[in-house]
Amino acid sequence: MSVPGVGPITALAFIAAIENVERFRRTRDIGAYLGLTEKRYQSAETDVGVGISKQGDAMARHYLYEAANVLLTTVKKRFGLRDWGLKLMRKVGPKRARVAVARKLAVLMGRMWKDGTHFEAPVAS
Template sequence: MLKSYGIRLGSVGSKRFSSVVVKQIEKQEKSIVLSITSLLNTFDKVVEEVEKLDKEMLKLVSQDKEVQRLMTIPGVGPVTALTYKTEIFDPTRFNDSKSVGAYLGMTPKQYASGEVQRQGRISKCGSSELRSLLVEAGIVMLTRSKKWSKLKAWGLKIMRKKGMKKAALAVGRKLSVIMHKMLIEQKEFIYGEPKAA
């Protein structure tokens, strides 16, 4: 809406957003100021409610040892860890950790007819929210995480060959398997040791 009146803000955080907008619209007509101010009031209320939810979520995280254990993985924050635990619910219902990737729709579809066997795109049959959070965690691990891990090294190899999208998905799928093992074995994330050159 601001752009239609020639106002450009640049990058502004949610806490300063309202005050910056109010300064920018001071010289506009009353009807414009009124409409934008009412939108700002709604925005401020939404930000306030989100902050309340964040505090409640962090309380839940501080009381849950399994979620804290999952958060030892670089790139996995409270939202991803809580969503994973909620979606998997009872980790013992999976006989094999590798089947969690398929349950979340992160494995390729298989097509077989006679001698023809092809792998398609991922099935996307599970929770789309958790799938996108795991892919995001994979991106963070590959791009922002400073600490070396065996998983990150594996993902970087894929990234060089196939690109960021496929590497992030592969790391996300691998994370789903590792997180399941962590819940079953009640162990923290193992970074691994780099191979001696």
């Protein structure tokens, strides 16, 4: 809950969905486990990205998406993840930016859980 935008319900849904963070060799696999990666349609010469895969726990994915939305819209503190998300929002649109920030939040929360650390936002320049 020390991550901006992440409240007790989001943290609880994340912990319930992951159960044991040690089963992930790399924490970046958590985003894919929760379905926050791009789904691909590939056939012959066609290769199209069609939204997110929506695999894994729907409730945890929903709460992470909402936490990303709060992080990008209501949190006023400046730090790297928020600035990156706002830049991405201008470039690819708000929905895709929220999914990308939600994926990064999942990876960040997984790393914090694995290491037993708290979130300390470095000030963005």
